[in-house]
Amino acid sequence: MPQENKPSSVPPKKDKQEARRDFLKQSSAVMALALAPPLVLKAAQHDEAIAAVFEKMPVNLEINGKKMQLSVEPRVTLLDLLREQLALTGTKKGCDHGQCGACTVHVNGQRINSCLTLAVMQEGKKITTIEGLSNGDQLHPVQEAFIRHDGFQCGYCTPGQIMSAVACLHEGHAGSPEQIREFMSGNICRCGAYDNIVNAIMDVKNGGQTA
Amino acid sequence: MNPFSYVRPNSLKAAIDAMARDHSARFIAGGTNLLDLMKNGVTLPEKLIDINQLPLREIRQDGNTLHIGALVLNSDLAAHELVKTQHPLLSEALLAGASQQLRNMATVGGNMMQRTRCTYFYDTSMPCNKRQPNSGCGAIGGINRMHAIFGASDNCIAVHPSDMCVALAALDATVLVAGPKGERRIPFTDFHRLPGNTPQLDNNLAKNELITAVEIPPHPFTKHICYLKVRDRASYAFALVSVAVAMDISDNVIRNIRIAMGGVAHKPWRLPDAEKALTGKAPTSDNFRLAATIATQGAKTYAHNGFKKDLAFNSIQTALLKAATA
Ligand SMILES: Cc1cc2nc3c(=O)[nH]c(=O)nc-3n(C[C@H](O)[C@H](O)[C@H](O)COP(=O)(O)OP(=O)(O)OC[C@H]3O[C@@H](n4cnc5c(N)ncnc54)[C@H](O)[C@@H]3O)c2cc1C
Ligand code: SF4
Ligand code: FES
Ligand code: FES
Numbered sequence: 202m203p204q205e206n207k208p209s210s211v212p213p214k215k216d217k218q219e220a221r222r223d224f225l226k227q228s229s230a231v232m233a234l235a236l237a238p239p240l241v242l243k244a245a246q247h248d249e250a251i252a253a254v255f256e257k258m259p260v261n262l263e264i265n266g267k268k269m270q271l272s273v274e275p276r277v278t279l280l281d282l283l284r285e286q287l288a289l290t291g292t293k294k295g296c297d298h299g300q301c302g303a304c305t306v307h308v309n310g311q312r313i314n315s316c317l318t319l320a321v322m323q324e325g326k327k328i329t330t331i332e333g334l335s336n337g338d339q340l341h342p343v344q345e346a347f348i349r350h351d352g353f354q355c356g357y358c359t360p361g362q363i364m365s366a367v368a369c370l371h372e373g374h375a376g377s378p379e380q381i382r383e384f385m386s387g388n389i390c391r392c393g394a395y396d397n398i399v400n401a402i403m404d405v406k407n408g409g410q411t412a
Numbered sequence: 413m414n415p416f417s418y419v420r421p422n423s424l425k426a427a428i429d430a431m432a433r434d435h436s437a438r439f440i441a442g443g444t445n446l447l448d449l450m451k452n453g454v455t456l457p458e459k460l461i462d463i464n465q466l467p468l469r470e471i472r473q474d475g476n477t478l479h480i481g482a483l484v485l486n487s488d489l490a491a492h493e494l495v496k497t498q499h500p501l502l503s504e505a506l507l508a509g510a511s512q513q514l515r516n517m518a519t520v521g522g523n524m525m526q527r528t529r530c531t532y533f534y535d536t537s538m539p540c541n542k543r544q545p546n547s548g549c550g551a552i553g554g555i556n557r558m559h560a561i562f563g564a565s566d567n568c569i570a571v572h573p574s575d576m577c578v579a580l581a582a583l584d585a586t587v588l589v590a591g592p593k594g595e596r597r598i599p600f601t602d603f604h605r606l607p608g609n610t611p612q613l614d615n616n617l618a619k620n621e622l623i624t625a626v627e628i629p630p631h632p633f634t635k636h637i638c639y640l641k642v643r644d645r646a647s648y649a650f651a652l653v654s655v656a657v658a659m660d661i662s663d664n665v666i667r668n669i670r671i672a673m674g675g676v677a678h679k680p681w682r683l684p685d686a687e688k689a690l691t692g693k694a695p696t697s698d699n700f701r702l703a704a705t706i707a708t709q710g711a712k713t714y715a716h717n718g719f720k721k722d723l724a725f726n727s728i729q730t731a732l733l734k735a736a737t738a
Contacts, residue, residue: 275417275418275460276414276416298448298451299448299510299513302511302513305513313513314517317442317444318442319440319460321420322440365513372512382647383646384512386648387510387511387514387648388511389648
């Protein structure tokens with residue numbers, strides 16, 4: 202996993218300090234549970250604005266070609282909206298922190314990490330997920346190339362890899378294996394299917410001839 | 413994430429007013445750093461002010477100056493024709509940062525305001541003077557492999573993680589900001605701060621001010637440039653050390669040179685003494701070695717980042733050589 206992007210590293214063995222930290226984390230979670238309801242009630246009584254915090258907001262999105270009028274809490278990420286509210290579970294949650302690329306979708310044709318944007322920030326935008334890539338039963342050429350080249354093992358990173366690869370080709374960043382590696386670096390594959398992924402993308406780039 | 417309210421103002425004034433009314437609020441642009449911090453409980457704003465409707469997306473030439481709106485995306489900026497041809501150092505630095513997905517979200521203003529990646533800063537159960545003033549610094553006696561070798565203090569040894577900012581510091585850019593009292597301009601190299609006794613402050617932007625643009629003045633650095641980034645893997649990782657070099661060479665003499673480093677200090681780290689030592693000199697390996705010696709003389713290392721001094725010494729020479737022969 203992308204350890205380097207996690208803010209540096211922590212001591213590998215579970216020392217006293219870390220055990221204490223775990224305890225602190227647990228105990229503060231318990232505290233929060235115990236305190237939450239009365240605090241929230243109190244705040245709501247004193248300040249009307251707090252009530253708005255929990256309210257859902259309208260958001261209009263076009264998802265895989267379908268216009269949708271939705272209602273979401275501001276804190277819901279685009280990824281959670283897709284997966285939890287719309288049951289579009291093809292888009293995966295790997296890290297939830299921008300470090301793996303499993304959540305890659307297209308917004309107005311550009312690839313982004315859906316875990317690091319709020320659904321409400323996408324008002325009026327066109328979202329394409331892995332579910333929207335094929336044309337009925339006809340797979341997208343990149344999907345076909347991934348199958349031809351065994352561009353996966355467990356498949357967990359694959360929807361993100363494919364969405365990223367489609368955009369990479371569109372952007373004109375698939376000129377050579379080196380360029381593909383650089384511009385696909387935002388998609389981590391724990392199974393290490395990288396070579397086959399690069400081959401699949403090169404194949405599409407070259408018109409599907411090298412299978 | 414904690415619940416919060418959300419507003420989407422349409423004008424600069426409305427955005428600044430919204431912030432003035434509510435000091436626990438935060439502006440949100442791409443969201444790639446702020447939402448990460450909110451998920452970790454490091455930042456807990458009660459209100460987000462989405463600034464994406466503001467008219468700050470323009471890249472334009474003002475006379476000889478390049479004007480870049482604060483909401484310009486990192487990917488768009490790197491690919492812009494004027495940037496590629498006139499400020500290639502900036503383009504290279506941008507492309508060395510994060511991934512294409514993140515660059516498609518990250519904005520110029522957000523990149524400047526991104527916070528350190530110090531592990532202890534991110535872990536709310538650990539002491540950190542930057543997150544919670546006077547709670548102590550977990551990194552000084554802890555694991556500090558990624559930390560600063562220049563300009564740190566006894567209160568904080570964190571580094572600023574941006575690549576883009578290293579290039580902008582080298583190119584003597586200016587930051588344009590707007591607040592309740594109007595607009596002001598801040599030289600890029602004065603924008604970020606050293607930790608000193610106030611590590612909670614990353615930069616000199618006031619709480620209720622908004623970055624509106626960055627401007628790059630004309631310069632002769634279109635050919636002999638290099639952005640060298642050294643990291644734990646080939647891509648999609650923060651810098652251990654990075655070096656931005658821009659020089660102007662004629663008749664085998666360095667007429668003008670800028671050098672800045674990333675990953676080594678609490679702010680993009682310009683090397684004025686090394687620049688001075690090379691100005692008017694020939695671009696030779698001997699001179700580059702001397703400059704690297706001068707630049708790394710004052711380095712102060714901690715338990716795990718001693719390697720950074722050597723890495724900086726070598727990287728400066730490599731970047732100078734690459735720029736000279738580009
Ligand atoms: C996995 C990962 C890897 C990364 N790797 C790199 C890397 O290698 N190199 C690198 O340089 N960066 C890297 N980044 C960081 C990335 O560049 C920043 O997260 C991004 O630039 C922040 O921009 P944003 O628009 O998303 O900011 P946001 O998250 O929206 O905002 C960040 C902060 O800036 C404030 N802000 C935003 N705009 C303004 C404005 N106009 N005026 C005032 N305040 C404002 C917000 O209030 C917030 O506090 C990485 C990030 C991730 C998640
Ligand atoms: S180095 Fe700075 S950011 Fe890191 S723990 Fe110490 S005070 Fe906090
Ligand atoms: S889930 Fe890992 S980048 Fe979004
Ligand atoms: S196929 Fe298993 S993570 Fe990529």
